[in-house]
Amino acid sequence: MTEKSQLKEDEFQMERGRRQSVNLNNNVTARIENPLAGIPRHTLLHNVEEFARDVNLSEHIPLLQRGALVAQNPAGFEHVSELEDAERAALRDEVLHKWRQPKALYATVILCSIGAAVQGSNGANLSWPDAFGVPDENPTDPAINSWIVGIVNSAPYIASALIGCWLSDPANYYLGRRGTIFISAVFCLLSVIGSACSQSWPQLFVTRLLLGIGMGCKASTVPIYSAENAPASIRGALVMCWQMWTAFGIFLGFSANLAVYNTGAISWRLQLGSAFIPAVPLVLGVYFCPESPRWYIKKGRYADAFKSLCRLRNTPLQAARDLYYIHAQLIEEAEIIGQSNYVTRFIELFTIPRVRRATLASWTVMIAQQMCGINIVAFYSSTIFVLSGADAFHALLASWGFGAVNFVFAWPAIWTIDTFGRRNLLLFTFPQMAWTLLAAGFCYFIPSESTAHLGMIAFFVFLFAAFYSPGEGPVPFTYSAEVFPLSHREVGMGWAVATCLFYAAILSITFPALLKAFGVTGAFGFYAGLNVVALVMIFLFVPETKQRTLEELDYVFAVPTRTHVHYQLTKTLPYWFKRYMCFQKSATLEPLYHFDIVEDEASSSRNSETEKTVLPVTGEVKI
Numbered sequence: 001m002t003e004k005s006q007l008k009e010d011e012f013q014m015e016r017g018r019r020q021s022v023n024l025n026n027n028v029t030a031r032i033e034n035p036l037a038g039i040p041r042h043t044l045l046h047n048v049e050e051f052a053r054d055v056n057l058s059e060h061i062p063l064l065q066r067g068a069l070v071a072q073n074p075a076g077f078e079h080v081s082e083l084e085d086a087e088r089a090a091l092r093d094e095v096l097h098k099w100r101q102p103k104a105l106y107a108t109v110i111l112c113s114i115g116a117a118v119q120g121s122n123g124a125n126l127s128w129p130d131a132f133g134v135p136d137e138n139p140t141d142p143a144i145n146s147w148i149v150g151i152v153n154s155a156p157y158i159a160s161a162l163i164g165c166w167l168s169d170p171a172n173y174y175l176g177r178r179g180t181i182f183i184s185a186v187f188c189l190l191s192v193i194g195s196a197c198s199q200s201w202p203q204l205f206v207t208r209l210l211l212g213i214g215m216g217c218k219a220s221t222v223p224i225y226s227a228e229n230a231p232a233s234i235r236g237a238l239v240m241c242w243q244m245w246t247a248f249g250i251f252l253g254f255s256a257n258l259a260v261y262n263t264g265a266i267s268w269r270l271q272l273g274s275a276f277i278p279a280v281p282l283v284l285g286v287y288f289c290p291e292s293p294r295w296y297i298k299k300g301r302y303a304d305a306f307k308s309l310c311r312l313r314n315t316p317l318q319a320a321r322d323l324y325y326i327h328a329q330l331i332e333e334a335e336i337i338g339q340s341n342y343v344t345r346f347i348e349l350f351t352i353p354r355v356r357r358a359t360l361a362s363w364t365v366m367i368a369q370q371m372c373g374i375n376i377v378a379f380y381s382s383t384i385f386v387l388s389g390a391d392a393f394h395a396l397l398a399s400w401g402f403g404a405v406n407f408v409f410a411w412p413a414i415w416t417i418d419t420f421g422r423r424n425l426l427l428f429t430f431p432q433m434a435w436t437l438l439a440a441g442f443c444y445f446i447p448s449e450s451t452a453h454l455g456m457i458a459f460f461v462f463l464f465a466a467f468y469s470p471g472e473g474p475v476p477f478t479y480s481a482e483v484f485p486l487s488h489r490e491v492g493m494g495w496a497v498a499t500c501l502f503y504a505a506i507l508s509i510t511f512p513a514l515l516k517a518f519g520v521t522g523a524f525g526f527y528a529g530l531n532v533v534a535l536v537m538i539f540l541f542v543p544e545t546k547q548r549t550l551e552e553l554d555y556v557f558a559v560p561t562r563t564h565v566h567y568q569l570t571k572t573l574p575y576w577f578k579r580y581m582c583f584q585k586s587a588t589l590e591p592l593y594h595f596d597i598v599e600d601e602a603s604s605s606r607n608s609e610t611e612k613t614v615l616p617v618t619g620e621v622k623i
Contacts, residue, residue: 047068060320064323066080066317067317068320071322090317106238112226117249117278134201155208157504158212160216164219168216185282191214192273223239223481236418237417239482247406247407292308294326297323325551329551329554357560362480362492362499370504374465378402381402413471417475422479426535429467430471433472434532441523479545480497541565543556571589
């Protein structure tokens with residue numbers, strides 16, 4: 001048999017074996033497989049050489065081959081004889097010192113995430129109704145004025161959900177991640193200046209609609225951009241910078257309310273105008289950041305993708321490894337998805353099984369953010385504290401305290417989101433949010449003349465924020481940015497963000513009526529109940545994604561929903577009951593996912609009876 005025919009035979013056997021072991025639409029074995037697994041060494045090196053010539057990277061063939069050998073068996077890099085000592089040291093650092101990353105990576109993620117502060121700062125209650133003759137309290141026409149105030153305040157979320165989020169897919173297609181972020185930042189910069197100069201409520205409404213277009217497009221793109229640039233080991237921590245700056249924006253809005261409290265008629269203009277500040281560095285600096293390498297690969301621009309990866313990774317070897325690994329996984333991904341346009345990509349969010357499961361999971365975490373009740377406090381905190389007996393200034397001060405707690409307690413998630421995990425953070429924090437919100441509502445039964453009345457309400461509201469910030473705060477945008485395949489990532493993220501912001505708009509409009517109908521205690525109790533409902537939804541429909549590359553998640557979401565639900569109800573739930581209710585320390589949980597690791601040649605020579613080792617894991621891929 002000639003070498004050429006041997007290569008074809010190896011490729012045929014490898015492809016047949018892969019199709020038999022893992023179906024990316026119906027992964028009933030819950031096995032997570034390396035796309036390079038099972039490829040003989042000489043075939044892999046030949047494939048890499050052909051790949052390099054096809055994408056005009058011939059000068060990097062030896063480097064790409066070494067990278068492919070590492071990508072095939074990441075745990076066995078010590079046995080790859082072709083590696084240099086410096087390259088082995090860099091690969092060890094990747095495991096032992098995961099935060100040792102290039103400055104360009106950190107600068108890119110932080111700069112782009114700053115833009116989230118724009119939408120956070122616009123969540124503060126404003127005093128513009130009095131200036132435009134539509135006061136919400138004691139109006140001449142209560143019904144009309146109430147709707148005007150509600151719709152204008154929610155305008156950015158309406159425009160984001162109905163327009164901005166859906167523009168992200170075509171904008172990303174033609175402009176790239178950086179171009180889309182730049183255009184979005186321009187919208188956010190100019191619209192907030194325009195809103196501060198508005199002379200009537202219709203003008204304010206239009207400027208806030210324009211702000212919403214920028215917000216939606218930016219919120220659908222920045223988390224994706226961060227997720228695609230970050231290594232798997234710290235991806236969650238870096239992508240959650242988006243939520244960090246959203247929390248900072250809310251804090252900035254409350255700070256602005258206090259700062260301009262005594263400035264008179266222009267106070268609301270200053271509150272609105274202050275939101276332009278975080279947009280400035282985003283407009284000026286985004287093009288100094290590297291473009292997403294996965295976007296370049298999607299466009300067939302592999303040489304540019306390699307240059308971006310070289311800026312985002314510590315060594316060229318790591319860049320070469322990631323480039324070829326992404327390429328190999330996208331070939332398999334294309335087999336189940338194929339070619340599509342914008343309309344078909346949206347339809348496929350609900351028709352392709354692998355994509356549909358990601359759509360369900362992202363929708364669940366996004367709508368849970370509105371169900372938990374955080375935005376009734378963020379949007380109407382001043383009203384809530386006034387109803388607690390505080391005067392206007394002390395209500396603003398208590399709201400500022402809420403914003404500070406929300407921001408400060410988001411920091412622990414930087415360390416826990418990639419270790420404790422996205423799913424576990426949600427499952428732990430939702431029960432805590434339920435009882436703290438319920439306790440805050442019950443505190444309204446304390447006599448109002450008692451000093452404990454306002455103090456206990458504020459205490460439980462702050463405690464509620466402290467549980468929200470490291471859990472449901474950072475997880476939804478981080479999770480939604482990573483769960484979709486590259487082909488559907490923009491439209492999928494647009495769907496997820498539109499879900500979140502649409503319900504935020506509905507909440508903003510309807511909460512005043514809910515407050516009048518139920519009272520504060522009833523409203524808080526209603527949202528405490530929704531926390532429990534959200535907890536059940538997350539338990540059943542949200543798989544864990546920590547410590548996995550974006551490409552490996554294809555296998556996670558190939559597991560049928562019924563398989564995942566069945567596992568949670570028949571394995572996880574009994575384990576929790578035995579371990580934490582009956583205190584049985586001997587209780588064990590059978591893992592759902594299995595990660596396939598191909599042994600390197602040195603290892604296989606010591607154990608010739610097997611070619612593949614299956615390592616069971618539940619939360620962390622041990623590579």
